[in-house]
Amino acid sequence: MHSELFAYRKAPELVSGKGxxxxxxxxxxxxxxxxxxxxxxxxxxxxxxxxxxxxASEGSRxxxxxxxxxxxxxxxxxxxxxxxxxxxxxxxxxxxRDRLLYQFDLQPEAGHKRPAFINLQQYYxxxxxxxxxxxxxxxxxxxxxxxxxxxxxxxNVTLTIHTPDGDYSVECDYLVAADGARSPIRSxxxxxxxxxxxxxxxxxxxxxxxxxxxxxxxxxxxxxxxxNQSVLLHRQADNVWRIDFQLGWDADPxxxxxxxxxxxxxxxxxxxxxxxxxxxxxxxxxxxxxxxxFRHGRVFFLGDAAHQVSxxxxxxxxxxxxxxxxxxxxxxxxxxxxxxxRLLDSYDAERVPAADENILNSSRSTDFITPKSNISRTFRxxxxxxxxxxxxxxxxxxxxxxxxxxxxxxxxxxSGDHDSFSAKMSLGAACxxxxxxxxxxxAWLIDQIGNRFVCIYxxxxxxxxxxxxxxxxxxxAIAAEPIVIGTVGWPLTAVPEHxxxxxxTHGLFAKRYDATPGSSYLFRPDQHLNARWRTLDVNTVRxxxxxxxxxxxxxxAAS
Amino acid sequence: MxxxxxxxxxxxxxxxxxxxxxxxxxxxxxxxxxxxxxxQSQLLNARLILLxxxxxxxxxxxxxxxxxxxxxxxDQESQPPGxxxxxxxxx
Numbered sequence: 200m201h202s203e204l205f206a207y208r209k210a211p212e213l214v215s216g217k218g219x220x221x222x223x224x225x226x227x228x229x230x231x232x233x234x235x236x237x238x239x240x241x242x243x244x245x246x247x248x249x250x251x252x253x254x255a256s257e258g259s260r261x262x263x264x265x266x267x268x269x270x271x272x273x274x275x276x277x278x279x280x281x282x283x284x285x286x287x288x289x290x291x292x293x294x295x296r297d298r299l300l301y302q303f304d305l306q307p308e309a310g311h312k313r314p315a316f317i318n319l320q321q322y323y324x325x326x327x328x329x330x331x332x333x334x335x336x337x338x339x340x341x342x343x344x345x346x347x348x349x350x351x352x353x354x355n356v357t358l359t360i361h362t363p364d365g366d367y368s369v370e371c372d373y374l375v376a377a378d379g380a381r382s383p384i385r386s387x388x389x390x391x392x393x394x395x396x397x398x399x400x401x402x403x404x405x406x407x408x409x410x411x412x413x414x415x416x417x418x419x420x421x422x423x424x425x426x427n428q429s430v431l432l433h434r435q436a437d438n439v440w441r442i443d444f445q446l447g448w449d450a451d452p453x454x455x456x457x458x459x460x461x462x463x464x465x466x467x468x469x470x471x472x473x474x475x476x477x478x479x480x481x482x483x484x485x486x487x488x489x490x491x492x493f494r495h496g497r498v499f500f501l502g503d504a505a506h507q508v509s510x511x512x513x514x515x516x517x518x519x520x521x522x523x524x525x526x527x528x529x530x531x532x533x534x535x536x537x538x539x540x541r542l543l544d545s546y547d548a549e550r551v552p553a554a555d556e557n558i559l560n561s562s563r564s565t566d567f568i569t570p571k572s573n574i575s576r577t578f579r580x581x582x583x584x585x586x587x588x589x590x591x592x593x594x595x596x597x598x599x600x601x602x603x604x605x606x607x608x609x610x611x612x613x614s615g616d617h618d619s620f621s622a623k624m625s626l627g628a629a630c631x632x633x634x635x636x637x638x639x640x641x642a643w644l645i646d647q648i649g650n651r652f653v654c655i656y657x658x659x660x661x662x663x664x665x666x667x668x669x670x671x672x673x674x675x676a677i678a679a680e681p682i683v684i685g686t687v688g689w690p691l692t693a694v695p696e697h698x699x700x701x702x703x704t705h706g707l708f709a710k711r712y713d714a715t716p717g718s719s720y721l722f723r724p725d726q727h728l729n730a731r732w733r734t735l736d737v738n739t740v741r742x743x744x745x746x747x748x749x750x751x752x753x754x755x756a757a758s
Numbered sequence: 759m760x761x762x763x764x765x766x767x768x769x770x771x772x773x774x775x776x777x778x779x780x781x782x783x784x785x786x787x788x789x790x791x792x793x794x795x796x797x798q799s800q801l802l803n804a805r806l807i808l809l810x811x812x813x814x815x816x817x818x819x820x821x822x823x824x825x826x827x828x829x830x831x832x833d834q835e836s837q838p839p840g841x842x843x844x845x846x847x848x849x
Contacts, residue, residue: 574800581804591812 231502232377238527285317394488
């Protein structure tokens with residue numbers, strides 16, 4: 200499928216006989232490596248992206264993509280395709296034996312551009328990302344190029360790359376390892392990943408069938424068709440359904456993946472009458488582990504290469520894509536010589552705690568789904584039984600705590616909250632979307648920010664400060680693009696055309712951001728909130744910007 | 759005085775006598791287990807703990823109770839393992 204996208208070509212170094220020199224090499228063209236490469240490309244950085252394979256993922260693999268991931272994909276220019284092809288969902292149901300225990304809604308509040316989740320087979324996501332990477336014209340994608348040696352030096356990284364036409368070497372300023380859970384780069388550098396292996400096995404089956412089940416996440420504890428174990432059902436695109444059967448540690452993967460055996464399990468679940476075809480089957484185990492640090496000199500680890508979780512909670516691919524989101528703008532700022540190399544340390548400082556949050560949530564889910572002792576099973580069963588009649592117990596039932604973006608609390612890049620804001624949102628949180636109305640009609644807040652620093656000035660129903668104050672946000676050593684938001688009835692026309700201006704049509708900006716006239720919000724290029732104030736002071740904004748981008752002292756002096 | 763709030767309004771575990779009718783409670787507790795198998799009794803205890811924990815609500819108090827319940831069962835010095843659970847192996 201789409202073989203031209205993944206076509207192998209002889210590397211130019213093998214034609215010229217000369218070694219290559221690149222600013223950035225990304226290893227691994229899965230969702231995470233592709234997102235990192237596209238982000239860098241959008242910042243004007245040329246990227247060499249190598250992958251040892253020459254096809255998209257086999258089987259559906261990662262399927263649940265969260266609202267935050269969709270927002271990142273929007274920023275990277277391919278969110279719309281992903282959402283259109285995917286199936287949207289936000290409800291989940293949890294069953295105990297043959298009865299519904301409770302249901303949940305992951306996006307109870309309306310007013311967001313993107314849904315709580317979509318399900319889409321990983322191979323579609325990869326295809327769309329490859330197409331987008333090619334479209335940027337800055338990503339040199341090389342399939343069947345396998346890194347076989349890495350030397351990480353003070354000033355550069357040297358790689359040897361193996362291809363069907365022979366080996367060649369390249370030098371780069373920075374190496375991005377997004378090469379998966381078994382990361383060859385990690386092994387080549389002799390770096391460790393530590394954590395826990397869970398003693399359980401799961402059978403994963405992609406089934407194609409016509410079914411009118413609602414597009415929801417269904418999770419069973421101890422269902423009649425698969426007693427004493429759990430089962431998870433998800434819908435994907437093209438009438439493909441994902442079924443996960445918990446098998447227990449003693450299951451034999453070879454026996455369990457035999458089609459007859461899989462089919463009989465699925466028949467027991469769906470009934471004899473429903474026709475289906477089996478698309479993909481795999482047995483997996485999982486571990487919750489991470490590298491101690493994600494930065495090693497000029498080498499950065501992203502996604503599964505850096506950290507791994509159990510699949511319950513959709514925290515694997517989503518957190519990997521958030522790694523790329525966090526990393527791309529930082530490396531771009533450093534490569535453009537505006538920021539000091541220290542900015543890259545913040546990738547580690549922000550994403551290690553994010554990985555820990557994901558590992559904690561994922562481990563807790565796994566402890567509930569796979570009790571490790573008689574007493575943990577007893578408590579698990581007690582919670583499940585009580586959940587039928589007592590609402591409190593439903594909060595204890597853990598079939599997966601679904602991925603939410605990590606808040607970079609206490610990030611080295613923010614200057615702290617000095618004014619008081621009562622909104623639920625804290626500094627370091629990803630932008631919470633809001634529907635707005637612009638000069639050209641309806642608009643989403645999330646589409647207005649990202650890729651550069653943005654400073655939102657909330658005018659409310661008050662007058663604008665002098666245009667010069669707003670405009671000079673654009674003048675600093677690191678610019679912040681100004682955006683003005685006012686309440687309904689506020690005169691948009693009073694704002695000069697070259698300053699983006701919006702009406703808070705539903706009052707949701709004021710509510711979600713606890714905004715009062717004069718409140719100002721600084722967003723980073725990855726759409727995370729970096730600073731906020733009750734009044735706008737350009738010098739304060741500039742000092743926040745220089746901290747947020749680890750501005751070079753020399754750049755600062757020159758500005 | 760079996761206070762349930764110390765100075766500063768922080769709730770702490772009550773370990774002074776607080777039960778309205780201790781003998782009646784103890785009898786009721788044993789009574790609740792009557793006729794149950796060992797396994798069913800375990801389940802009843804677990805359900806009871808969860809119900810009471812929800813009634814208490816405050817995590818600090820619950821942690822105190824967990825520590826008090828564990829104290830002295832094995833080596834006094836030993837602390838319960840962290841947030842992780844057993845049965846996993848390190849890699």
